[in-house]
Amino acid sequence: MADDAEKPSRDYRETVFLPETPFPMRAGLPQKEPQILAKWAELDLYRAVRAERQRAGAPLFVLHDGPPYANGAIHIGHALQKTLKDFVVRSRFLLGYDVDYVPGWDCHGLPIEWKIEEELRSQGRRKDEVSKAEFRTRCREYASHWIDVQREGFKRLGVIGDWENRYATMDYSSEAAIVAEFHKFVASGQLYRGSKPVMWSPVERTALADAEVEYHDHVSPTIWVKFPVVEGSDAARGASVVIWTTTPWTIPANRAISYSDGIDYAVYEVEAMEEGLEFEPWAKAGDKLILAEKLAGDVFKAARIAKARRVEAVDCQGMVCEHPLAALDTHYAFQVPLLEGDHVTDDAGTGFVHTAPGHGADDYLVWLAHGHREIPETVDPDGAYYPHVALFAGLKVLETEGKKAGKFGPANGAVMDKLIEAGALLARGRLEHSYPHSWRSKAPVIFRNTPQWFIRMDEPVDTRQLGGRTLRETALEAIEATTFYPAGGKNRIRSMVETRPDWLISRQRAWGAPLAMFVDKETGQPLHDPAVDARIIAAIAAEGADAWFTRPVSDFLGEHEPERFEKVEDILDVWFDSGSTHAFTLENRAHTRWPADLYLEGSDQHRGWFQSSLLESSGTRGRAPYDAILTHGFTMDENGEKMSKSKGNVVDPEVVIRESGAEIIRLWAAMIDYSDDSRIGKTVLQTTSDAYRKLRNTVRYMLGALADYTPDEAVELDQMPPLERFILHRLWELDGQVRAAYQGYVFQDVIRPLIEFCQNELSSLFFDIRRDSLYCDQPGELRRRAARTVMDAVFERLTAWLGPLIPFTMEEAWTTRYPQGHSNALRVIPETPAEWANPAEAERWAKVQAVTSVVTGALEIERREKRMGAALEAAPRVHVADADLLAAFDGLDAAEVFRTSQATLVAGEGPAEAFRLSEVPGVAVEPLRAEGAKCARSWRILPEVGSDPRYPDLSLRDAAAVAAWDAARA
Structure with a gap:
């Protein structure tokens, strides 16, 4: 009977206003998101929002899309970047802007060429057996396929933009615009052809810009070589200057030795060699060696010299040596002068720098600084010695084909053998050091002298846009005028632009926009004729860049004599392509403007797209094509390691979307500090x-x-x-x-x-x-x-x-x-x-919540000790000594705030046994039990329950509510 008495006389659930919604607790995002995407597509959401903003006269915001490369499915780095861009687009719409965002793709360049070459090899065909037109068509089809794949991947992430009018650098109109931008540099005189050492990839058979090179640990042979002195002070005669190098293959290209006025040099005479060696050292007692005093000991150790006597200090000015291979072939019978150079240090080596002006930037500059102009050509595009290189003709520096591609060829070993034969090798070893590699093929690169086309960084340009400033000065001013997110990006790009060499823009490949110009064979100068340029641009706009390679030169030259001009068939650096995208995406289009409000990419683009866009625009328009730059870090695995398929730590966005939904990737991107690696x-x-x-x-x-x-x-x-x-x-x-x-x-x-x-x-x-x-x-x-x-x-x-x-x-x-x-x-x-x-x-509720935390703490103990169940069983007595805390409850129902059935607030410290929290002084809680009966509808325990005879198991509030509910349905 007692149990029956506790049961409510009626089921009151129908009278309670419980939340009702078809919005499910389980999101089911992988199934729900495609349905929402379909509705957005039906609405044409991006254009619909733009149209609404334009009707409202909203201010315009332009986000220019840095083009991803069209050569594979999207990865998690793509997902982060495109999601961040979507945050910008959608948030600017939310803030009341009209937002222009045209997604784009970078399509030219070596990675796609490599893929097509692989396809050809799998068919038993060589690249040189295929016409340039067929090869370029295959490249275009390959890029087009991946554009479609990536576009669907980006749209699945919820990214909105003008997908219908996407841009691609391989579009005919884009290629025409890129060549038109190139012609502006030709017309302004900023372009020149120079024969200088550039980073060259023998595997890829093309020059590389700084932005296309990355550094990896690499083991190189090291040699110490003796150059006999033929002119110099009395102390120097009969001695040899010793150089140290990690590139033995460059010795045939040696033309000088560099030294520093700030280093102390001396002549040393070998007195004794180490004993008990398993090999006969190349040095011997009586040898005289000229070395930096600071480094002499290191050289003796390498050469296994046990004892050497310092003869006297030596002045290197005016000293001349002979080439170490002169005794073997008259090809090397030339003088090797010593040249003073700022780049020489005594940190390592011998204090002297072997100088091959065709194979090093510092070598080249010091050679020119001392009045020399002829740059020897030693190595061909395949990384092999030219036929005219005595003793080594045809030998390869790097292997370029097969399984050994990218490995050292026989050149290093052959040079060392000849140095031994000539008695010029003092010592040799091996060194693991940071060495430049192509970031595409991952193969080592070499410095190689070759004619290339450059854009000048430091020559004043008298155009309306530059006004007598150099390109470097203009670009640095543009950096100062740009806002960076985070701010540290400014110093990063500025330091790169301050020290970068002239912009190497020519490449010896097939898939790209051409350096579409003619060069006068007599003067060596590019032809600048607006009519010729116009015909070139019109042909490319109609037929794509293929027109430059397939049409006869007469179609372009008009009245000019074809035999007088050389047609340039190099292609442009792909960074010039992407650096020009602002010209054909932001200019001459409706409902946008130049410059962009924002460029957004990864931090590696300070040396890539941000910089190439800056230089291209500064050279043609006198300022950056953007007002602000935002950069994000790289995506790492959970241990902070770089992702790689071989490690198995790659997070595939397609898998995440399939299992959890794109919304989870988006929320992750929102929660991280994207400015750092995530x-x-x-x-x-x-x-x-x-x-x-x-x-x-x-x-x-x-x-x-x-x-x-x-x-x-x-x-x-x-x-x-x-x-x-x-x-x-x-x-x-x-x-x-x-x-x-x-x-x-x-x-x-x-x-x-x-x-x-x-x-x-x-x-x-x-x-x-x-x-x-x-x-x-x-x-x-x-x-x-x-x-x-x-x-x-x-x-x-x-x-x-x-x-x-x-x-x-x-x-x-x-x-x-x-x-x-x-x-x-x-x-x-x-x-x-x-x-x-x-x-x-807000101040009141901070105080109320502080007091509430003490009440909650007291009730948690009661529940843990099983002295009380739900908070509605409680009627805490709360002692508050702080008058301000007590006053915070004026006008509030303390029981409602504490989520208890009853509560009492008392001024004062309270009994010693009351519950307290050290972080909330002056508050003490007695966790008393509520008195009365439990309301069958609200479950609160109140003395008033049963006061209304119509509803004996309800509180007065609930009884009135049920009565009203019943009356409404009577």
Whole structure:
């Protein structure tokens, strides 16, 4: 009978206003996202938003897309970058801008050529057996395929943009524009042909720019070589200058030895060699060696010299040596002068630098500085010695084909053998050091003298755009005028531009935009004829760059005599291609402008696209093509290691999307500090999924609580209870924070405060306190209406604020509530009234929550000790000694705030045995049990339960609510 007495006389669940929403708890993003994408496609979302902004007269914002390379499926780095760009596009739309964003692709260049060469080899064909037209067609088809694949991958991430009018550097119109930009450099005199050592890839048979080179550890042979002195002081005669080098193969190209006036040199005479060696050393007693005094000991150790006597100091000025191979062939019977050079140090080696002006930048410069002009050509495009190189003709420095491609060829060994034969080798060894490699083929490169085309960095240009400044000066001024996110990017790119050499823009390959010009055979100068240029541009615009290679020269030269001119068939550096994209994407198009507001890429593009765009635009327009640059770091695995397929630590965005949805990648991108390298893996993705679930549940709860809400319920600000006024104040604060964060591209400062807001102020405070009112108060009660009014304001803003970051979920939430309304993406941030700002209320709730934390701590102990169950069983007596803390509860229902059935606030310190928290002094809690009966509807324990005879198991509030509910259905 006792059990029967505790059972409610009626099931009151139908009278409780529980949240109702079709918005599911489980997101099912892999299935839901494609449906949303289909709706966006049907709406033509990007153009729809632009049209709406333009109708409203919105200011224009231009994000110019740095083109990814069209040679494979997207990876996680692509996903991060394109997602960040989408954050920019969507957030600027949200801030009320009209945003121009045209996605693009980089299509020319070596990686695609390599793929086509591989295809040809698999068919038993060589590249030189295929016409240039067929080869270029194959390259174009390959790039086109991957553009389609990547575009679908980017769209699956939710990235919006003008996909229908995407750009590609291989489009005929793009190739024509690139060549037109090149012609501007020809016309202004900034272009020249120079014969100088450039980084050359024998494997790829082309010159490389600095931006195309990366450094890896590499083991090289090292040699110490004796150059006999033929002219010099009395002390120097009969001695040999010793050089040290890690490139033995360059000895045939030696023309000088460099020294420094700041280094002390001396002649040393060998007195004894080490004994008990397994080989006979090449040095012998009586040898006289000229060395830097600081490094003599290191040289003796390498040469196994046991004892040497310093004869006297020596002055290197005017000293002349003979080539160490002179005794073997008259080809080397020339003098080798000693030249003073700033690049010489005594950090390592011998204090002398072997100088081969055709194979090193410093060698070349010191050779020219001393009045020499002829640069010997020693190695051909395949990395083999030319036929005229005595003793070594045809030998390869690097292997270029087969399994040994990129490995050292026989040249180094052959040179060392001949030096031994000539008695010129003092010692040899091996050294592991950082060595330049092509970032495409990963093969080592060499410095090789070859005629190439360059853009001058340091010659004043008298054009309207440059006004007598050099390209370097103009570019550095443009850097100063650019805003960088993060700010450190400015120093990074500036240091590169300050020290970079002239821009090498020619390549000896087939797939690219050509250096479409003619050179006068008599003067060596490029032909600059506007009519010729116009015919070239028209032909390329109509037929693509192929026209330059297939059409007869007479189609371009007009009245000029073809036999007088050389047709240049090199192609342009692909960085010149991508550096020109602003010219054909931002200029001469409707609804955009030049320059762009923002360029956004990885930090490696300070030496790549950011810089090539800067130089191209500075040289043709006198300023950068952008007002701001934003850079992000690289993606690493969870251990901070670089991802690689061989390690098995690669995160494939396609897999993540298939398993969890694109929204998880987007949320990860929003939560990280993208300016630094970021980590991703299973654990990181799980943490991200947890954060997503909390956001989703917050939105789901609001959708349920706002079911059937109409503006007629709205409560004015002056009628709002304190809690609602506090939440409105937080909305006002967050509105400013979110706008500022989006304006400054700090997406982390959007998502993290919003997650904390959802977890702390909403779920743990507002929703938790108001749950009883929302479920059990009558619909017309002020407290319930006020809570729903504020929830409506929260929903309106939260769906807008989060829209750029997790657009799929916010679109689902928005259209769940407004199924007949427009897309969430079409919205701008709702204006937040200034009168919502209420610092006093915020200060009050900070105090209230401090006191609440002590109550919660006391009740947790009661639950843990099983002396009490739910908080509704409690009626805490709270002693508050601090008058300000006590005053914070004026106008509040303490039991409602503590989520208990009853509560009492008492001024004073409280009994010694009461519960306290050290971080909240002056508050003590006695966790008493609530007295009375349990309301069958709200579950609160109150003495008043049963006071209404109609509903003997309800509190008075719940009895009135049920009576009203019954009457409405009578």
